[in-house]
Amino acid sequence: MDSDLSPQDKKDLDKFIKFFALKTVQVIVQARLGEKINTCSSSSPTGSDWFNLAIKDIPEVTHEAKKALAGQLPGIGRSMCVEISLKTSEGDSMELETWCLEMNEKCDKDIKVSYTVYNRLSLLLKSLLAITRVTPAYKLSRKQGHDYVILYRIYFGDVQLTGLGEGFQTVRVGIVGTPIGTITLSCAYRTNLALMSSRQFERTGPIMGIIIDHYVERPFTNMAHMHPCSYRAPGEDEGGTYAGIEDSQEVCTTSFSTSPPSQLYSSRLSYQTPALGTVDLCHPTACTAAAHPHQMVVPGKEGGVPQVPAQPTHGTAAEHGRIPSCPTGQSPQLAPPTSCSSEVKTVSPSDALETTFTRKVGAFVNKATTQVTTTSLDLPFAAFAPRAYDLQENDPMVHPPPSPAPSSPLQGSLHSNTSSHSGGQPQDDFVMVDFKPAFSKDDLLPMDLGTFYKEFQNPPQLASLSIDVSVQSMAEDLDSLPEKLAIYEKNIDEFDAFVDTLQ
Amino acid sequence: MNCRSEVLEVSVEGRQVDEAMLALLHTILLHRSTGKFHYKKEGTYSIGTVGTQDVDCDFIDFTLVRVSSDELDRVIRKAVAEFKDALGNSGSDGMGQISLEFYQKKKSRWPFSDECIPWEVWSIKVNVVNLANEQERQICREKVGEKLGEKVINIVEVINRHEYLPKMPTQSEVYNVFDTSLKDVQPYLYKITYQITDSLGTSVSTTMRRLIKDTLAL
Numbered sequence: 001m002d003s004d005l006s007p008q009d010k011k012d013l014d015k016f017i018k019f020f021a022l023k024t025v026q027v028i029v030q031a032r033l034g035e036k037i038n039t040c041s042s043s044s045p046t047g048s049d050w051f052n053l054a055i056k057d058i059p060e061v062t063h064e065a066k067k068a069l070a071g072q073l074p075g076i077g078r079s080m081c082v083e084i085s086l087k088t089s090e091g092d093s094m095e096l097e098t099w100c101l102e103m104n105e106k107c108d109k110d111i112k113v114s115y116t117v118y119n120r121l122s123l124l125l126k127s128l129l130a131i132t133r134v135t136p137a138y139k140l141s142r143k144q145g146h147d148y149v150i151l152y153r154i155y156f157g158d159v160q161l162t163g164l165g166e167g168f169q170t171v172r173v174g175i176v177g178t179p180i181g182t183i184t185l186s187c188a189y190r191t192n193l194a195l196m197s198s199r200q201f202e203r204t205g206p207i208m209g210i211i212i213d214h215y216v217e218r219p220f221t222n223m224a225h226m227h228p229c230s231y232r233a234p235g236e237d238e239g240g241t242y243a244g245i246e247d248s249q250e251v252c253t254t255s256f257s258t259s260p261p262s263q264l265y266s267s268r269l270s271y272q273t274p275a276l277g278t279v280d281l282c283h284p285t286a287c288t289a290a291a292h293p294h295q296m297v298v299p300g301k302e303g304g305v306p307q308v309p310a311q312p313t314h315g316t317a318a319e320h321g322r323i324p325s326c327p328t329g330q331s332p333q334l335a336p337p338t339s340c341s342s343e344v345k346t347v348s349p350s351d352a353l354e355t356t357f358t359r360k361v362g363a364f365v366n367k368a369t370t371q372v373t374t375t376s377l378d379l380p381f382a383a384f385a386p387r388a389y390d391l392q393e394n395d396p397m398v399h400p401p402p403s404p405a406p407s408s409p410l411q412g413s414l415h416s417n418t419s420s421h422s423g424g425q426p427q428d429d430f431v432m433v434d435f436k437p438a439f440s441k442d443d444l445l446p447m448d449l450g451t452f453y454k455e456f457q458n459p460p461q462l463a464s465l466s467i468d469v470s471v472q473s474m475a476e477d478l479d480s481l482p483e484k485l486a487i488y489e490k491n492i493d494e495f496d497a498f499v500d501t502l503q
Numbered sequence: 504m505n506c507r508s509e510v511l512e513v514s515v516e517g518r519q520v521d522e523a524m525l526a527l528l529h530t531i532l533l534h535r536s537t538g539k540f541h542y543k544k545e546g547t548y549s550i551g552t553v554g555t556q557d558v559d560c561d562f563i564d565f566t567l568v569r570v571s572s573d574e575l576d577r578v579i580r581k582a583v584a585e586f587k588d589a590l591g592n593s594g595s596d597g598m599g600q601i602s603l604e605f606y607q608k609k610k611s612r613w614p615f616s617d618e619c620i621p622w623e624v625w626s627i628k629v630n631v632v633n634l635a636n637e638q639e640r641q642i643c644r645e646k647v648g649e650k651l652g653e654k655v656i657n658i659v660e661v662i663n664r665h666e667y668l669p670k671m672p673t674q675s676e677v678y679n680v681f682d683t684s685l686k687d688v689q690p691y692l693y694k695i696t697y698q699i700t701d702s703l704g705t706s707v708s709t710t711m712r713r714l715i716k717d718t719l720a721l
Binding site for chain 2 (some may be wrong): 037042052120124134172173174
């Protein structure tokens with residue numbers, strides 16, 4: 001089979017397939033970022049846009065894709081899959097769709113690699129752009145933010161569709177025949193959104209006086225390879241990350257030749273090393289990432305995830321059930337994205353993790369230091385100050401574990417969001433270590449509101465409601481009824497006059 | 504060579520006509536546009552880059568993807584607006600069809616004009632419905648969005664059959680295959696026409712040919 005293919009053709013074909021796979025992943029993930037994608041047309045070929053399409057390269061995504069491919073190419077029996085799933089703030093997750101790039105054995109020996117295959121791959125990418133906006137996950141991804149986030153996972157090998165539930169639908173994006181096999185691109189998407197319907201993002205009421213321990217065990221062990229569909233523009237920190245991957249900077253300058261009727265071609269592939277970061281041809285308005293490195297991900301329409309001005313990523317993340325992430329907030333350390341369940345939707349500034357953890361103990365309290373100092377009792381909200389210093393020593397919020405990647409979900413969940421507080425009323429995601437109701441300081445009583453509440457949380461049942469007493473009293477009531485009725489009838493005029501005064 | 508013909512049908516509310524037509528026409532043109540050709544010596548050419556743009560519809564739960572070319576968008580919008588006006592001015596039932604035809608020009612000898620040979624025609628049949636209340640409109644928003652999604656899948660399916668496409672032309676022939684008037688992208692030569700149907704299903708007025716892009720006929 002390969003012997004019919006010239007070495008140059010084989011080399012070109014491998015290159016086309018490799019970059020097609022990378023661009024496919026980019027298109028899919030970018031379509032699930034939750035925002036509209038705009039790229040510019042350019043009449044002059046720049047030599048760096050594969051398949052003559054302006055598709056940005058998000059470095060993280062390219063890195064993940066290359067890691068999944070591990071030097072191999074999609075081929076017969078070796079499919080590349082991009083799995084898109086949804087994760088709610090309560091920790092529920094659900095696979096939404098799986099995009100599969102596969103190859104079967106049907107070969108088209110006569111097809112011209114550098115011309116026809118290339119153009120058909122370009123067409124297939126355009127189809128992918130259109131289809132990614134049509135599947136149900138697109139609308140969900142546009143609304144992600146406060147209640148749920150969209151994650152992606154890239155894997156190589158056998159296609160796994162079991163997580164899509166029953167009755168999943170498949171849509172074929174397209175096929176391209178090549179001399180070594182036929183490339184097919186398809187999407188299997190879930191139709192049964194049962195998880196969504198039962199939860200419907202309803203907000204449970206605030207639970208007071210209970211220490212909520214959402215996560216008995218790490219819920220994200222199976223999410224080790226999930227990544228948020230979020231993006232941070234390559235900054236100076238991140239540029240070095242991918243320097244080692246040199247072929248990511250290959251550039252395609254393909255010339256075509258017309259020599260009708262036979263379409264002889266001459267293709268020249270030149271390799272350049274562009275500047276660090278994405279080769280971005282567009283002006284900033286088209287690429288919000290580049291323009292706003294701190295806020296790549298546009299929050300969803302429901303108010304979205306609030307910005308994190310100086311709060312750590314962990315705090316914000318955990319509020320919505322996300323584990324503190326590493327890559328988005330920690331590029332200098334560069335924990336590989338797969339090692340942490342990075343599901344942070346909002347991307348705080350890269351220096352956010354250098355800031356200290358803050359502890360929210362009540363409404364409007366925002367201390368930027370790690371130490372929660374004991375305030376004087378004369379100051380307002382003095383009740384929020386911890387009673388003893390030993391609380392601080394053991395408090396994981398004040399002394400966070402050093403490595404954020406494997407930080408426990410419980411600790412993460414103890415941090416609160418910056419903006420989801422209203423006076424005195426803990427939000428559903430607000431987890432309290434110690435019950436301190438707002439405004440509860442009371443000089444008169446020896447106990448405060450919290451203690452009072454705990455003590456009288458389970459009052460004894462009323463005597464009149466107990467069974468023995470009620471039975472007895474009921475019998476007595478029945479017996480006395482005729483007498484009472486006789487009295488009322490005698491005084492009926494008085495009652496009527498009373499009623500008249502009311503009207 | 505036979506002309507490939509595809510028919511798509513949609514039922515929309517009056518205010519959805521524009522966006523539904525734009526969605527389908529732009530989807531087709533996305534696949535039938537390339538970057539600008541730059542011919543060099545020795546018969547080689549290079550191709551510019553095509554950007555894409557997501558556009559949210561206001562009256563339909565749908566996001567369309569179109570080529571990043573304001574010029575092309577203006578042309579299509581103008582054609583759709585004319586179609587919608589004609590639809591509005593026609594009888595009350597509001598049925599019509601807008602056609603996007605891709606063609607090649609074949610030079611003929613004088614005094615005959617160049618021949619336009621269509622190689623692919625997309626016909627979009629529109630049925631305009633009237634809705635009584637806001638609830639129905641909301642349902643219609645979602646339903647039409649889903650319907651457009653199905654149509655996009657149909658379009659993609661047809662295009663990915665990789666049936667006949669004109670051969671890539673030499674520099675002298677490029678004007679017979681591609682529309683080179685736009686400065687940022689290069690669609691295949693196309694024209695948009697429409698016809699309005701009356702309630703009996705026949706053509707009320709003669710088919711109005713609007714040559715959006717073409718050289719002059721005699």
